Amino acid sequence: MKTIPNLLSMLRIVFSLFLFVLPPVDPMFWTLYVVCGVTDILDGYIARRTHSSSKLGSMLDSIADMVLMSVILVVVLTTQQIAKEVWIWMAGIAFVRMVSLWVVYWKHRTFAVLHTYANKATGGLLFCIPLLYHFVDFRVLEWAICIVASLAAIEELILHLISGTLQRDVKSLFMPGRH
Numbered sequence: 001m002k003t004i005p006n007l008l009s010m011l012r013i014v015f016s017l018f019l020f021v022l023p024p025v026d027p028m029f030w031t032l033y034v035v036c037g038v039t040d041i042l043d044g045y046i047a048r049r050t051h052s053s054s055k056l057g058s059m060l061d062s063i064a065d066m067v068l069m070s071v072i073l074v075v076v077l078t079t080q081q082i083a084k085e086v087w088i089w090m091a092g093i094a095f096v097r098m099v100s101l102w103v104v105y106w107k108h109r110t111f112a113v114l115h116t117y118a119n120k121a122t123g124g125l126l127f128c129i130p131l132l133y134h135f136v137d138f139r140v141l142e143w144a145i146c147i148v149a150s151l152a153a154i155e156e157l158i159l160h161l162i163s164g165t166l167q168r169d170v171k172s173l174f175m176p177g178r179h
Helices: 004-021 027-049 055-079 084-108 117-132 138-162
Strands: none
Touching (some): 004 027, 004 055, 027 117, 084 138, 117 138
């Protein structure tokens, strides 16, 4: 039971890679996409319930999240017209994320993405984009995700800068005693 969360994260990585080769209009694409989202919810839930959280599991979860979100960004970005200012904004977010990774590596000799509420909100919004872009103006989705992703990236960088120890599961900069 304690290895199930890690297996779910690895499954999310494999299924995410399959999304690259499936056309986004194919029912199998949407089935795998939803399965990826479910595994993302279940891996952390099961790890907490079975007290099997681990550094490896945390890293696998972060890698699986990055793979899935990268695939979705590629799929969405190649099928939608993105405004120039949004491309610049996304580059700025990526830059802050890279600085954050550099800071955590410099301080702790490892790479880490924190499991903050803002990062979870960013992931949730990114996950919803393909499900919503037929119902919501894509420009609204672009701006919403850029705002939330910017706040999440800045919060994570600040947390890395001010913390003395690496706490992957810190929830927020605004939770006292958590950093």
